[in-house]
Amino acid sequence: NAGVTQTPKFRVLKTGQSMTLLCAQDMNHEYMYWYRQDPGMGLRLIHYSVGEGTTAKGEVPDGYNVSRLKKQNFLLGLESAAPSQTSVYFCASSRGRGRTEAFFGQGTRLTVV
Amino acid sequence: RKEVEQDPGPFNVPEGATVAFNCTYSNSASQSFFWYRQDCRKEPKLLMSVYSSGNEDGRFTAQLNRASQYISLLIRDSKLSDSATYLCVVSWGEGSGGYQKVTFGTGTKLQVIP
Numbered sequence: 548n549a550g551v552t553q554t555p556k557f558r559v560l561k562t563g564q565s566m567t568l569l570c571a572q573d574m575n576h577e578y579m580y581w582y583r584q585d586p587g588m589g590l591r592l593i594h595y596s597v598g599e600g601t602t603a604k605g606e607v608p609d610g611y612n613v614s615r616l617k618k619q620n621f622l623l624g625l626e627s628a629a630p631s632q633t634s635v636y637f638c639a640s641s642r643g644r645g646r647t648e649a650f651f652g653q654g655t656r657l658t659v660v
Numbered sequence: 661r662k663e664v665e666q667d668p669g670p671f672n673v674p675e676g677a678t679v680a681f682n683c684t685y686s687n688s689a690s691q692s693f694f695w696y697r698q699d700c701r702k703e704p705k706l707l708m709s710v711y712s713s714g715n716e717d718g719r720f721t722a723q724l725n726r727a728s729q730y731i732s733l734l735i736r737d738s739k740l741s742d743s744a745t746y747l748c749v750v751s752w753g754e755g756s757g758g759y760q761k762v763t764f765g766t767g768t769k770l771q772v773i774p
Contacts, residue, residue, distance in 0.1 A: 578761065578762065580762070582764075587668070588766065589668075589747075589764070589765065589766025589767050590704070590747070590764045590766065590767070592763075592764075595761070597761075635701075637703055637704070639762070641751075641760075641762050643760060643761075647691075647692045647751040647760040647762055648692075648694055648706050648709070648749075648762075649704075649706075649749065649762045649764075650706075651703035651704050651705070652703060653702075653703050654702075654703050
């Protein structure tokens, strides 16, 4: 079972460059999330989506945009990368109804130089 | 106040010890509760759900106290392999659609020492 798949796994960007992180889930989950994790900070929610075509801001949305054009995909965009966005990014999904445990992708390690 | 709060630790315990973590949540309408485990440089993975009556899975016991709005995780006979960060997770309904949003605590780091 694929579960939640993130691409790419690693990336190095120069300041000011843009990129898109892709998250795909094959569990027909309604909710999808993007988190960043920094040392000592735990998981911080960037944006999330409650269904196809919807997005909402999380705790730290500035500098990021997201889109959920298809139910199975949730894209995270960095329009102009900054060194402060160096982090490990995790995508997750959950059913949203009933049992709501979240399933995570393996993470994307992003370095902005 | 954060929606889900945990003591970040680290908790340094000797092998064989019993250790307990607590987690408090702010939303009294919370409906589902979980403990996740995250190993260094890996994604979080579900450790166990937390049920109202309390539940046990081997050396791990989870409890829920709705009146005081906290959940706990007890690990007995700690093993070196238990060293990880333990994340408290709570979900509650959002909006009128009946969907539940998952919220994570920042995690408690456990280091089991030989």
